[in-house]
Amino acid sequence: MPDGTAPAAPGPTGHRIWKRSRVIAVVAAGVLLLAACGVGLYLMVRTPADTDETRIRTLVEDFAAAVDRDEQSTILKLLCSSEAQEITQDDDFDPSRPPPSPQPSVRPVEVAEIRVENDTASARVTRPAQSAVRLYFRKEKGTWKVCAPAGDANRPTAGPTDSR
Numbered sequence: 818m819p820d821g822t823a824p825a826a827p828g829p830t831g832h833r834i835w836k837r838s839r840v841i842a843v844v845a846a847g848v849l850l851l852a853a854c855g856v857g858l859y860l861m862v863r864t865p866a867d868t869d870e871t872r873i874r875t876l877v878e879d880f881a882a883a884v885d886r887d888e889q890s891t892i893l894k895l896l897c898s899s900e901a902q903e904i905t906q907d908d909d910f911d912p913s914r915p916p917p918s919p920q921p922s923v924r925p926v927e928v929a930e931i932r933v934e935n936d937t938a939s940a941r942v943t944r945p946a947q948s949a950v951r952l953y954f955r956k957e958k959g960t961w962k963v964c965a966p967a968g969d970a971n972r973p974t975a976g977p978t979d980s981r
Contacts, residue, residue, distance in 0.1 A: 896964065
């Protein structure tokens, strides 16, 4: 240039800007995809699998809490149909009876030795200041219920644990 200055560099063309924006978008999408995969993997590892064992463990905890609180309607929902029917036919059953007030505290329950065989199961249940008992379960319409052992309607739902 006659005045001694260097010529100005040409500005970015529309094609270069579009190409750079596309690269940034692809990189951002990749980062988001990796983050989503990481969150999914974390949730898979942290969330217990929905297995018969976890369903039975939850059932025992819910059943124990309902018994502690004397919530008859909840207890009936958690029992198999044959045992629920026996309770509703009992002279002492009163569905309108309110739970005790104040609500008793729920005692901890420990569930071990869960054995599942087709649609029946058992588990060893321990609570503070009580001997361990073996509870029995039956799957009805795809849902586990507390029940006497299959084939023995006269056997109580909870009994002393066996030494197996």
